Amino acid sequence: MSDLESISVAVSPREKFREYLSTQNKRLTRERDIVVEEVFATHEHFDPEQLVAVMTARTDGRRVSRSTVYRTLKELERAGLLRKVARANDRDVFEHDYGYPQHDHLICSECGSLTEFPADDVSKVVTRVAEANGFRHTGHRLEVHGVCNQCCRSPRRRHPKLDMI
């Protein structure tokens, strides 16, 4: 094996998407390419509407329609590049599921903040449980609900609208 092969090179999201698509007899179109670039360039947590807003506002010939954004998000999920982490304001919230350390979230019910923590310990448990059930697991999602440090001290605020996450 060559030097190159012995190094595990990080494949770009775009490349991974292309691989996935080819296995499905689907095409890496210009639009899908644009969406992947945007999603992996600037966002961490985002919801479809935020992305749609950006993509449909473009005037430089890189505009992508609402339908295609939604359709592409679905493909990106299937490809293992994105995952839904939560719901906020009745929208699905996505985050990178590739090229990003596995983590889970503490979700504050007072202020709506998401706090990340490493998923290592949880993953161990998950792996064990999955094996015991003959379940081929591809990932997990753990939401810990409660009240964050800050809100524990402050006077109670009920349902403050959260627009960004």
Place this chain on the structure above:
Amino acid sequence: MSDLESISVAVSPREKFREYLSTQNKRLTRERDIVVEEVFATHEHFDPEQLVAVMTARTDGRRVSRSTVYRTLKELERAGLLRKVARANDRDVFEHDYGYPQHDHLICSECGSLTEFPADDVSKVVTRVAEANGFRHTGHRLEVHGVCNQCCRSPRRRHPKLDMI
């Protein structure tokens, strides 16, 4: 303290709901009562539409409207009697969160089935993480995604419609 007091009696969901409502200056109406009875009598996993179907079909004077079903589900969640476990077919899936052992779910992406497993080990991890972050946690929700034992063996079926859970 009396003999009676020394025994921790399991309070019925209905009673617990009444207690919650009174703390909120809300009323245990006939309709809310009917919904609680139905929810805790027959369902385990259910989504709002299934419940609405049952409640609005009644002709025995125990009919409850769609609006009230939705409104009551919200109250039951706030009261700690129900919790959302997942989303399936774009609907929230509820289950009992009271008088029921804590558990989490393996969710098959092929057939949509939910398999329960005890939450003990996960809870330990969650408790530790929450403490480390000064987070007062009230509960968690863990979804393990993948392909179940049965679907691993069978030929691939894409998106089989799941109507019941």
Place this chain on the structure above:
DNA sequence: CTTCGTGCAAAACCTTTGCATTAAA
């Protein structure tokens, strides 16, 4: 050429809400 993808607008869907009426406390 033949299949797949896009964009648009309309539809589908789930969930919430305004309002007049009815029922708890």
Place this chain on the structure above:
DNA sequence: TTTAATGCAAAGGTTTTGCACGAAG
């Protein structure tokens, strides 16, 4: 009697889809 809750129908908001056109292999 006072305040909260119900039912209806209509609205709200997100996501999907039918279809004609265009692009990719």
